[in-house]
Amino acid sequence: PQAGSDLAAVRTRAVPQGDGTYKIFGQKIFITYGEHDMTDNIIHLVLARLPDAPEGVKGISLFVVPKFLLNADGTPGERNDVHCVSIEHKLGIHASPTAVLAFGDNGGAIGTLVGEANRGLEYMFIMMNEARFAVGMEGLALSERAYQQALAYAKDRVQGTEAGVRGGPKVSIIHHADVRRMLMSMKSQIEAQRALAYVVGAATDMAHHHPDEAVRAQNQAFMDLMIPVVKGWLTESSIELTSTGVQVHGGMGFIEETGAAQHFRDARITSIYEGTTAIQANDLIGRKIARESGQTVKAVIAEMRKVEASLAEASGDEFAAMRKSLSAGVTALEEAVAYIVATYGQDIKAASVGSVPFLKLLGIVAGGWQMGRAALVAARRLAEGSGDAGFYQAKVTTARFYADHVLSQAPGLAYSVVNGAAAALAMPEDMF
Numbered sequence: 132p133q134a135g136s137d138l139a140a141v142r143t144r145a146v147p148q149g150d151g152t153y154k155i156f157g158q159k160i161f162i163t164y165g166e167h168d169m170t171d172n173i174i175h176l177v178l179a180r181l182p183d184a185p186e187g188v189k190g191i192s193l194f195v196v197p198k199f200l201l202n203a204d205g206t207p208g209e210r211n212d213v214h215c216v217s218i219e220h221k222l223g224i225h226a227s228p229t230a231v232l233a234f235g236d237n238g239g240a241i242g243t244l245v246g247e248a249n250r251g252l253e254y255m256f257i258m259m260n261e262a263r264f265a266v267g268m269e270g271l272a273l274s275e276r277a278y279q280q281a282l283a284y285a286k287d288r289v290q291g292t293e294a295g296v297r298g299g300p301k302v303s304i305i306h307h308a309d310v311r312r313m314l315m316s317m318k319s320q321i322e323a324q325r326a327l328a329y330v331v332g333a334a335t336d337m338a339h340h341h342p343d344e345a346v347r348a349q350n351q352a353f354m355d356l357m358i359p360v361v362k363g364w365l366t367e368s369s370i371e372l373t374s375t376g377v378q379v380h381g382g383m384g385f386i387e388e389t390g391a392a393q394h395f396r397d398a399r400i401t402s403i404y405e406g407t408t409a410i411q412a413n414d415l416i417g418r419k420i421a422r423e424s425g426q427t428v429k430a431v432i433a434e435m436r437k438v439e440a441s442l443a444e445a446s447g448d449e450f451a452a453m454r455k456s457l458s459a460g461v462t463a464l465e466e467a468v469a470y471i472v473a474t475y476g477q478d479i480k481a482a483s484v485g486s487v488p489f490l491k492l493l494g495i496v497a498g499g500w501q502m503g504r505a506a507l508v509a510a511r512r513l514a515e516g517s518g519d520a521g522f523y524q525a526k527v528t529t530a531r532f533y534a535d536h537v538l539s540q541a542p543g544l545a546y547s548v549v550n551g552a553a554a555a556l557a558m559p560e561d562m563f
C-alpha cells in the first residue's frame with residue numbers, strides 16, 4: 132500500500148526455496164481483477180525483492196504467482212497462499228473488481244521468477260507501455276460513447292425556440308448554438324485523439340516488425356515519446372468530454388437512468404491507474420525529451436511544419452484558419468520544448484511544474500497536426516469527387532472547429548510551461 136507511484140518503495144519479499152521456486156510475502160492493494168470466478172485460475176505477476184537485492188528500483192524482481200498451483204498435467208491443483216482480503220468500493224468502473232491481496236499469510240505463496248533477478252521493473256515496463264496505450268484508448272472509448280449518447284439526446288430533446296426566430300416552433304436542443312459547440316468540442320477532440328492514437332499504434336507495429344533496423348528505431352522513438360501523451364491527454368480529456376456529455380443532457384445527465392453519468396464516473400480512474408498524469412508527464416519531459424535534448428520531438432515538429440506548409444497551399448477560409456492555428460500551436464510547442472530542454476538539468480522542479488501542461492500542449496498540437504492531415508485528404512477527395520462527400524465535408528469543418536477552439540489553447544499552455552514555475556513553488560508549506 133505504501134508503494135504507489137513510487138515503485139522503489141516495494142517491500143514484498145521473495146525467499147528462494149532452493150528448488151527454483153520462491154516464497155512470496157507481502158500485501159498489494161488496488162489489483163484490477165485480482166480476484167474473480169470468471170476463469171479456472173488467476174495468474175498474478177508480482178514485483179518483489181530477493182533477500183540480497185539492492186535498494187530502490189534496481190532491486191525489484193518479477194514473479195508469477197498463480198491462485199491455484201498447477202498439477203503435473205497443467206490443471207489447477209492445490210490452492211496457493213495468495214488471498215483476496217477485500218474488494219474496494221469505488222467511484223466508477225463498478226463491473227471491475229479491485230482487490231486487496233495478501234501473499235504468504237499461511238507460510239508463503241509459491242512463485243516462479245520471470246527472467247533474471249533484479250530486472251523486474253524493466254520487464255514490467257514492456258507490459259506497462261502497452262497498458263498505458265490501452266488506458267488511453269479506454270479514455271477515448273468513454274469519450275466516444277458519451278458523444279454518441281449526447282448526440283442522440285440533443286436530436287431528441289425539444290426545448291425552447293431557435294435564437295433569432297421570433298414565434299418560431301419549439302426545436303430540439305441541437306439547434307441551440309451552445310449545444311452545437313459542446314457536441315463539436317466532443318466530436319473534434321475525439322477525432323483528433325483517435326487519429327493520433329492510430330498513428331502511434333501504427334508506429335508500434337513498425338517498431339516491432341519493420342525489416343529495416345533504422346526504421347524500427349525511428350518508430351520506437353516516436354512511440355516512446357507519444358505513449359505518455361496518448362495515455363495522459365486522452366484520459367484527462369475523457370474526464371472533460373464525458374462531463375460535457377452530462378452537460379448536454381441538462382438535469383437528466385445527473386440522473387443515473389440516462390447512463391451519461393456512468394461514463395463520467397468511469398472516466399475518472401483512467402488518468403490515475405497505469406500511472407497518474409503527473410507520472411506520464413515526468414516520463415515525457417525527463418526520459419523522452421530532456422535526456423535526448425528533444426531530438427525526437429524536434430523531428431516530430433518538423434513533420435508538423437510540413438503539414439502547416441500544405442495547409443498554406445490549400446484554398447478556402449477553413450484551411451487558412453487551420454494553418455494559422457497550427458502555425459501558432461507549433462511555435463508554442465517549440466518554445467515549450469526549448470524551455471524544458473534548457474531547464475530540466477538545472478532546475479528539475481521548475482521544469483516539472485510545467486510537465487502536465489506540456490503533455491497537454493503536445494497532445495493538442497499533435498492532434499491539430501493529425502486533423503490538418505485528415506482535412507487535406509478530405510479536400511483532395513472532395514475535389515476528385517470520390518467517396519462520401521458528406522463525410523469529407525464534415526471532416527474539414529470538424530478540423531476547422533478543432534483549430535479555432537482546441538488548438539488555439541496551445542499558446543496559453545506554452546505560457547504556463549515557460550512562466551508558471553515561480554508562483555507554483557513560491558509558498559512555504561504552512562502558507563497553504
Ligand SMILES: Cc1cc2nc3c(=O)[nH]c(=O)nc-3n(C[C@H](O)[C@H](O)[C@H](O)COP(=O)(O)OP(=O)(O)OC[C@H]3O[C@@H](n4cnc5c(N)ncnc54)[C@H](O)[C@@H]3O)c2cc1C
Nearest residue numbers: 134135136137161162163229400403404405406407409410
Ligand atoms: C480502481 C483501481 C485499479 C487499479 N488497478 C491496478 C492494477 O491492476 N495493478 C496495479 O499494480 N495497480 C493498480 N492500481 C494502482 C494505481 O496504478 C495507483 O493508484 C496509481 O499509480 C497511483 O498511485 P497511488 O494511488 O499510490 O497514488 P500516489 O502515488 O500516492 O499519488 C498521489 C498524488 O501524488 C502525485 N504524485 C506522486 N508521486 C509523484 C511524483 N513523483 N511527481 C509528481 N506527482 C506525484 C500523483 O500524481 C497523485 O496526484 C489501481 C488503482 C485503482 C484506484
